[in-house]
Amino acid sequence: MKLPIYLDYQATTPVDPRVLEAMLPYFREEFGNAASRSHPFGWRAREAVERAREQVARLIGGASREIIFTSGATESNNLAIFGVAGMLEPKGGHVVTSAIEHHAVLDPCRQLERQGHEVTYLRPDPGGRIEQEQVREAIRDDTILVSIMAAHNEIGTLYPIADIGRITRERGVYFHSDAAQAIGKIPLSVRDAAVDLVSISAHKFYGPKGVGALYLRGRDPRVRLSPQILGGGHERGLRSGTLNVPAIVGLGCAAEIAAAELEEEATRVTRLRDRLQQGIVSGLRGVRLNGHPGQRLPGNLNLGFQWVQGESLLIGLQDLSVSSGSACTSSHPEPSYVLRALGVDKDLAHASIRFGIGRFTTEEEIDFAVKKVIETVKGLREISSVMR
Numbered sequence: 047m048k049l050p051i052y053l054d055y056q057a058t059t060p061v062d063p064r065v066l067e068a069m070l071p072y073f074r075e076e077f078g079n080a081a082s083r084s085h086p087f088g089w090r091a092r093e094a095v096e097r098a099r100e101q102v103a104r105l106i107g108g109a110s111r112e113i114i115f116t117s118g119a120t121e122s123n124n125l126a127i128f129g130v131a132g133m134l135e136p137k138g139g140h141v142v143t144s145a146i147e148h149h150a151v152l153d154p155c156r157q158l159e160r161q162g163h164e165v166t167y168l169r170p171d172p173g174g175r176i177e178q179e180q181v182r183e184a185i186r187d188d189t190i191l192v193s194i195m196a197a198h199n200e201i202g203t204l205y206p207i208a209d210i211g212r213i214t215r216e217r218g219v220y221f222h223s224d225a226a227q228a229i230g231k232i233p234l235s236v237r238d239a240a241v242d243l244v245s246i247s248a249h250k251f252y253g254p255k256g257v258g259a260l261y262l263r264g265r266d267p268r269v270r271l272s273p274q275i276l277g278g279g280h281e282r283g284l285r286s287g288t289l290n291v292p293a294i295v296g297l298g299c300a301a302e303i304a305a306a307e308l309e310e311e312a313t314r315v316t317r318l319r320d321r322l323q324q325g326i327v328s329g330l331r332g333v334r335l336n337g338h339p340g341q342r343l344p345g346n347l348n349l350g351f352q353w354v355q356g357e358s359l360l361i362g363l364q365d366l367s368v369s370s371g372s373a374c375t376s377s378h379p380e381p382s383y384v385l386r387a388l389g390v391d392k393d394l395a396h397a398s399i400r401f402g403i404g405r406f407t408t409e410e411e412i413d414f415a416v417k418k419v420i421e422t423v424k425g426l427r428e429i430s431s432v433m434r
């Protein structure tokens with residue numbers, strides 16, 4: 047077993063070796079520009095891109111003409127939010143989202159506010175859930191867009207996308223979902239759920255970084271967007287720029303693998319997650335689960351550890367590559383805005399750890415992690431009780 051153990055699958059995932067193999071020819075001999083119409087290099091690149099479009103569409107039950115390739119979920123969220131607002135603004139300009147969305151949704155919403163739009167930020171319940179009734183109550187006559195993620199990147203909570211879609215459809219409001227964490231992990235079908243725009247990121251499900259897609263419903267309703275990147279008219283004029291053919295091929299391959307293996311993998315990953323949780327909880331007192339106990343991503347476990355200091359905990363857990371409940375971007379780490387919105391106190395937010403489990407996690411690694419966490423937390427608690 048190699049240390050440190052990677053347990054941060056919600057931050058990113060390794061590229062599946064099958065995905066890498068599929069991409070390689072498009073760095074080498076098949077280097078054509080998919081927009082070149084006059085020779086076989088271009089034709090073959092275009093074929094590869096269109097195959098990937100089919101693969102992505104199939105994973106979510108959409109049609110390939112409804113898929114726009116982007117540089118990732120951040121760009122897809124920006125295109126969805128600014129694109130819809132830019133197209134429909136004359137109608138009004140009210141947006142409904144939640145207070146615990148990813149920054150790639152919150153920051154564009156804040157920007158819309160500066161441009162004169164109004165945004166309602168729904169408050170989650172203590173499990174991080176947003177209920178459809180909150181959405182129903184927030185929609186006004188001038189609402190143009192509801193944006194609620196499918197699964198949460200920090201706490202793993204799942205959202206009632208199908209139920210929200212019934213409400214937005216009834217009210218004639220576009221529904222966007224940042225599905226970066228859900229795609230390839232849990233079933234999500236645009237046939238079953240009336241979601242009109244869906245953001246996808248390849249590197250969250252074993253594809254390469256820097257590539258993603260935006261699903262745009264083609265009819266009933268047909269989503270119309272104002273493009274945010276102009277120049278050349280690629281992707282039906284909605285996203286200009288030479289296509290990253292190898293990365294798009296990788297995204298397509300990752301989507302095909304996910305479609306074939308999602309169910310089995312979700313079962314295996316859930317078992318590992320439960321093993322990690324039960325192991326830690328049975329060995330330690332004062333452990334609190336952040337997020338929803340049942341409605342949760344298979345590979346996510348977010349735990350708060352009472353009576354330890356967050357920073358020492360992270361240092362003690364250096365053999366585990368995990369993520370903490372603080373944003374470590376400054377010398378004064380801020381506790382996670384997500385955990386704070388759930389009512390977790392500052393100290394416990396700092397002493398919270400996100401464990402992300404995925405395709406290549408083994409039982410041996412989980413058992414090592416359980417031992418390590420118990421040992422570290424117990425050790426820290428002993429030191430602090432001696433000092434008190």
Ligand SMILES: *Cc1c(COP(=O)(O)O)cnc(C)c1O
Nearest residue numbers: 118119120148150199226227247
């Ligand atoms: C990772 C992530 C993003 C950003 O995706 P990129 O492809 O890295 O830009 C957005 N939203 C959620 C929920 C994510 O997990």
